[in-house]
Amino acid sequence: MMLSGLKLSKISIATIAVLLIVLMWLIGNENIDSATAEFPPVIEQFSECSTHGDNLSATLVVFINAEYLAKNLSAALCQDPVVVKQYGQVKAVWNHSEDQVLQYVGKGIADLALVKENLMEAVKGESTYGYRVVAAYPDYSAYLISTREKPLLDKAYLLGKRIGLLDYPTSRSGHLIPIRLFKELGLSLDNLQISYANSHTELRNMLTSGKVDIISSYWQDSDENILSRNYITPIEQQVSGSKWYLKMETNNIDLFCAVQRTLIHIAKEQNSSYFSRLSPEPDCQVQPQ
Incomplete structure (x- = not known):
């Protein structure tokens, strides 16, 4: 009987110890400031600017693979008169991930995107969302x-x-x-x-x-x-060189030419002998016969 009582006593002490630990944890949690438990937001890789135009609800979304080009391009587009008329903001996202290319282009999120031709063909962006080549780098x-x-x-x-x-x-x-x-x-x-x-x-x-x-x-x-x-x-x-594609769900010729003009201007300022050779396709400056 004494042995049985001793075992019961040990079990009771262990149970009480566990309950005390749980109670202390609950009390401690109540005293933690909820603000300290928040995690900082994930840093998004994008550059955004306002056109100061009237159409505040419209954002021109650009997808590209280089940060410096994203920042330069978004700043230039925000100052273009055609973009100012049609959009309130320009948001340029940069990412190298093929998954992100498929996300932004495959779902038609990007209005303007620098994409390899084989990826654009894989997601059928031209037939699904009306993406058209606006400019291309050489092979x-x-x-x-x-x-x-x-x-x-x-x-x-x-x-x-x-x-x-x-x-x-x-x-x-x-x-x-x-x-x-x-x-x-x-x-x-x-x-x-x-x-x-x-x-x-x-x-x-x-x-x-x-x-x-x-x-x-x-x-x-x-x-x-x-x-x-x-x-x-x-x-x-x-x-084959990468190409710039503009989503043309409507025949927005003014925007097409404005984007093309901006891309060619920025390309000419590049130090690279390759990336400065961006060709308009077709050239808005050449009037059809």
């Missing part, structure tokens, strides 16, 4: 680039090299094309020494500083100042 080639030797498209050669790629799965010259090359050569990514960069400029810095032996990118005229054409090897000759 280009993808290269393996080194500083001291011409890269070889060879399995044994690449196994011993430190390789720089872009950390964006949608980039063709910086990610998709070289990854496909490695697979064709029978190379596992786990066996390669790959470092990832956030931009083509960062890739070049990694290469010239000796952090990597090879990068995968496009070639631009300014590269002549820091690199040599003798040390580049093409891995795909004909890569």
Whole structure:
């Protein structure tokens, strides 16, 4: 009987201890200021400005992959007379994620978007939402680039090299094309020494500083100042350039030409020999015969 009573006593003490812990936790929670329990909002990657126009309820939504271009473009569009008449705000969102491209273009959220042609075809944006090409970058080639030797498209050669790629799965010259090359050569990514960069400029810095032996990118005229054409090897000759698409659910010609004019003006101010070569399609300045 004494042994039974002792066991019961231990169980009772344990139960009381648990109840006390729960009670203390509840009391403590009541004293916590609710404001301290709130988490800060997720930082959204967008630039927004007011046109100071009368149509306050209308927002021109732009989707792009570069922050600096998003900010410059939104500021320029907010000052365009046609945009001022038709919209109260311009919101430019930047993101590299293919999922976000599908979200903004596939669901018709973006009014203006810089998109690769194959993605636009995949979501049927032209037939579904009336997206039309307003301007396009030229086709280009993808290269393996080194500083001291011409890269070889060879399995044994690449196994011993430190390789720089872009950390964006949608980039063709910086990610998709070289990854496909490695697979064709029978190379596992786990066996390669790959470092990832956030931009083509960062890739070049990694290469010239000796952090990597090879990068995968496009070639631009300014590269002549820091690199040599003798040390580049093409891995795909004909890569279609990205295109600017404007949603034209109505035949809004004034907006089409205003956007095209702004895009061409900003492109001409780019330092890049590639991104400055933006072509209007079709050219609003050329009157049909």
